[in-house]
Amino acid sequence: MLGVRTHLSVPAFSSSKHLLRQHLKPHSYSSASASRPSIKMTSxxxxxxxxxxxxxxxxxKDDTEPSKVSAMVNGLSSLLSLDQVLHLTVGPVLRSRSSTLTFTHMLHSxxxxxxxxxAYSAHPSHVSVVKGNVLPIIDDIMAVDWVSPALPADHLLTPPGSAIRVSFLKLKENAGDHSKDEILGVIGGMTERFKQISQLSVGENFSPARAKGYSIASLGVFPGVEELEAVVSNEDVVNAEKDKVRDHIESVVVVDYVVPPTQSASL
Structure with a gap:
């Protein structure tokens, strides 16, 4: 377990007010566009x-001035105001659980x-923040994108204080579609085995350029760090689940993150 020291003094934000405004935009529910996500009712x-x-x-970078780290986080946080963004949170990671790749900060949107x-990636505001505040102070970056097919509409926001565990999996070269389906199925069933998970999103990465070869991603949300630790400490059950798919996996990146307090004044 690796604890990651950060220089951040100003917390990032995640705004429920902005989330609701964006989520209720008419185009998000339009049936006229086939590219828009479907809204369906569960049982x-x-x-x-x-x-x-x-x-x-x-x-x-280790020698980065705290003011520059804060500028990066605040600049990325400001992108929540863009029309395309439903939800955004950014800040220091709680810990990075990988022997080969370590990170200090995470953005989830x-x-x-x-x-x-x-459109978000190409937006001038996003490009400006990345060029001016991000790239000059980082040693490494990794990005993964996937589609979560059926997320409860009232769970688009991860509330302040929530603990998030992000896992990226790199599969062995001989792993085929059957292996992918098996892994996705095991991860997708985690909510049945661990009641502490309040939200689970899992899928296959569709943006390989910055993913470092990691092709399957999952994001588990817990009410807080205590609930996350309860799952981590249940080693027998966790290892039993890992054993089901271990033969298909080459390496794993795991990052734990706590959603910072909301800074409504930053909107």
Whole structure:
């Protein structure tokens, strides 16, 4: 277990007010566009929506001035105001659980469609923050995107204080579609085995350029760090689940993150 020291003094934010405004935009529910996600009802009458998950992991240089780290986080946080963004949170990681790749900060954002993610990536405000505040102070970066097919519509926001565990899996060269389906099935069933998980999103990466060969991603949300630790400490059950798919996996990156307090004044 690796604890990652960060220089951040100003917390990032995740705004429920902005989330609701974006989520209720008419185009998010339009049936006229085939590219828009579908809203469907589960057996319990809970509306669900497919969303595009976007995770970026950053490794800030050790000698970076705290003011520059804060400028990076605040600049990325400000991108929540863009029309394409349904949800965005960014800040220091709690810990990085990988022997070969370590990171200090994480950004998690959500979009209604892949087209919205593309528009966000190409937006002048995003490009300006990346060029001016991110690239000059980082040693490494990794990004993974996937579609979560049926996320409860009222769970688009990860509330402040929530603990998030992000896992990226790199499969062995001989792993085929059957292996992928088996892995996705095992991960997707985690909510049945661990009741502490309040939200689970899993899928196959569709943006390989910055993913370092990792092709399957999952994001588990817990009410807080205590619930996350309860799952981590249940080693027998966790290892039993890992054993089901271990033969298909070459390496894993795991990052734990706590959603910072909301900074509504930053909107």
């Amino acid at each position: 319990s009458s809970t509306p669900t929506q497919s969303v595009v998950e976007h995770i970026v992991l950053f490794k800030v 959500r979009y209604a469609t892949k087209q919205d993610l593309d």
